Amino acid sequence: MSSINSYSAVYGSSLLNTNNQIKTAATDFAAEANDLVKEGLIGEDSLIGFGAQSGSISYWSNQSHAQWKAYNQEGSDAALQAAEYHKQMIAERQDIANQYLSQVTSLATEFNDLSMDKISFHQVLDNAQAGNSLTHGLDHLSESDVKKVEQFWQDQTANLNRLDNSLTRLQSFPKDLDNWLQHQDEPISDEVFQIVDQLKNSWVNIESTGPEKDYQARSFDLQIEEGASTPNTVAISESDKGSSLLQSLEQVALKNAQIDYTSFGFKDNLLEYAGKEFLQHDLRQTYAEMQILSKDLYSEFSDLFGKSSGNSPYSLQDMIDNHLENKPLAQLEDGSIHPQELAIQEFWKENELALEQYSAKQQKLNDQPDNFGAYQSQNKSKINQYFMDNLDRFLNMKLS
Numbered sequence: 001m002s003s004i005n006s007y008s009a010v011y012g013s014s015l016l017n018t019n020n021q022i023k024t025a026a027t028d029f030a031a032e033a034n035d036l037v038k039e040g041l042i043g044e045d046s047l048i049g050f051g052a053q054s055g056s057i058s059y060w061s062n063q064s065h066a067q068w069k070a071y072n073q074e075g076s077d078a079a080l081q082a083a084e085y086h087k088q089m090i091a092e093r094q095d096i097a098n099q100y101l102s103q104v105t106s107l108a109t110e111f112n113d114l115s116m117d118k119i120s121f122h123q124v125l126d127n128a129q130a131g132n133s134l135t136h137g138l139d140h141l142s143e144s145d146v147k148k149v150e151q152f153w154q155d156q157t158a159n160l161n162r163l164d165n166s167l168t169r170l171q172s173f174p175k176d177l178d179n180w181l182q183h184q185d186e187p188i189s190d191e192v193f194q195i196v197d198q199l200k201n202s203w204v205n206i207e208s209t210g211p212e213k214d215y216q217a218r219s220f221d222l223q224i225e226e227g228a229s230t231p232n233t234v235a236i237s238e239s240d241k242g243s244s245l246l247q248s249l250e251q252v253a254l255k256n257a258q259i260d261y262t263s264f265g266f267k268d269n270l271l272e273y274a275g276k277e278f279l280q281h282d283l284r285q286t287y288a289e290m291q292i293l294s295k296d297l298y299s300e301f302s303d304l305f306g307k308s309s310g311n312s313p314y315s316l317q318d319m320i321d322n323h324l325e326n327k328p329l330a331q332l333e334d335g336s337i338h339p340q341e342l343a344i345q346e347f348w349k350e351n352e353l354a355l356e357q358y359s360a361k362q363q364k365l366n367d368q369p370d371n372f373g374a375y376q377s378q379n380k381s382k383i384n385q386y387f388m389d390n391l392d393r394f395l396n397m398k399l400s
Contacts, residue, residue: 028108029055030317033101041170043090043095053106059094063203067177070202071195078191082145082177089180093173100166107159108146114148116141124149128160129167176200182313182333190313194302197317201365204287229290267372270394274387275376283368293358297351304342304347314338319348320359 010251030050036042043061050056064086071083108121119138127136134153135146153160178196181188272299294316301316314332329348332340338344348355369375376383387394 005087025065025108025121026050026055028111028122029101029105029397031120032104032125036097036170039171040257041173042094045304052082055101057097057101059090061090061099064090066203066206067199067205067352069144070199073206074195074199075329076191076195078189078195081189081192081200084194085181085188086177089174089177093170096166096170100163102164103159103163107163107377111152114152116145116148119145124153128153152280177319178315179333190302190311193313193315194298194306197302197315198298200317201287201290201362204283204365204399271387272372272376274390274394275379275383276372278379278383278386279372283365284363290358290361293354293361297354297361301347305338305344319344320355320362323348323355323359324363 016338027050028049031056033042033046033048037044037046037048042057043059043064045060045062047060048056049058068083068086071079071086102120104125109126118140119135123138124134128132130136134149135141141149159306163246174183178193178200181193181196298316305314314330318333319329322329328337328341330341332338332346369378
């Protein structure tokens with residue numbers, strides 16, 4: 001595990017192993033934050049750090065940032081409004097994550113006051129959330145320690161319920177901007193819904209280059225005093241440059257990583273670089289093909305069946321998503337059926353060849369592994385071939 005400014009940095013969805021570490025509220029914070037990353041509840045490229053008495057998370061998602069850039073690059077009023085909504089959505093999700101992690105840290109601090117060095121709050125919480133007994137898999141605990149754990153859980157029922165509520169809010173938070181917009185109280189224009197659907201996959205074709213003036217990185221820091229009932233929560237900090245952890249994002253993010261050739265073997269690093277480049281080419285080729293297949297279909301569909309036709313928000317992308325999820329093509333977000341169901345089915349039939357191919361490519365994007373390591377394992381032979389086909393270029397890049 002790499003070290004940055006005395007912090008242990010956990011990149012992406014890599015595992016945090018605290019088995020050989022002193023159990024503190026800081027390690028509980030880091031372990032829970034890393035779980036949020038692995039479960040896709042916060043940005044996939046977030047960086048998590050912890051020291052002896054402090055924890056820090058720098059939220060980041062290359063994919064989310066690239067999507068925001070796509071809205072801005074499109075440049076229309078609707079797209080720029082979508083970019084603002086996108087920022088609001090991400091900030092709202094991060095605020096819920098901050099609340100959850102602060103609650104975790106507060107409970108972990110009190111749990112550690114029980115002075116049981118063979119067990120962490122994170123381990124017990126994992127058991128509870130999995131529906132197991134609190135001390136499942138912890139056979140080394142004494143009977144008195146087991147009783148301490150059970151009594152703590154009983155005494156903290158109200159706080160644990162609040163913690164569970166925060167996690168539920170995070171788990172049920174909309175997964176994309178289209179869904180988030182449909183849950184807003186303010187009226188959203190049909191033009192915004194249409195541009196959001198048109199650009200849904202455009203993150204594939206955009207480089208994410210790190211924090212920018214109008215899309216600031218956000219970090220959340222906790223200073224923890226062991227023995228105190230409540231940690232001192234430092235306010236969310238926002239800056240153009242981001243935190244010291246964030247300044248390393250471009251070295252570790254999935255789609256934009258710059259390989260440090262001194263930290264691993266020469267060949268291994270070139271293969272990793274080649275693999276990430278191959279992934280980007282693969283995704284962009286898929287995106288380009290999807291654009292060709294869907295040309296003019298979005299606007300035509302919106303005119304016929306979207307809000308401009310007097311109906312609830314419903315788009316071509318909604319129909320594609322319904323198809324992939326084996327739902328009725330005309331099903332709306334609330335589960336009801338679009339009043340023009342027969343016409344929608346006829347639209348599908350008339351454009352079935354293009355829509356089936358588009359759906360297959362959308363499924364390919366949906367099925368992308370959560371981390372690069374999994375993608376590399378699944379595509380090892382293709383990456384090796386790409387590496388050999390471009391070996392001279394990679395070698396020259398290394399030597400330059």
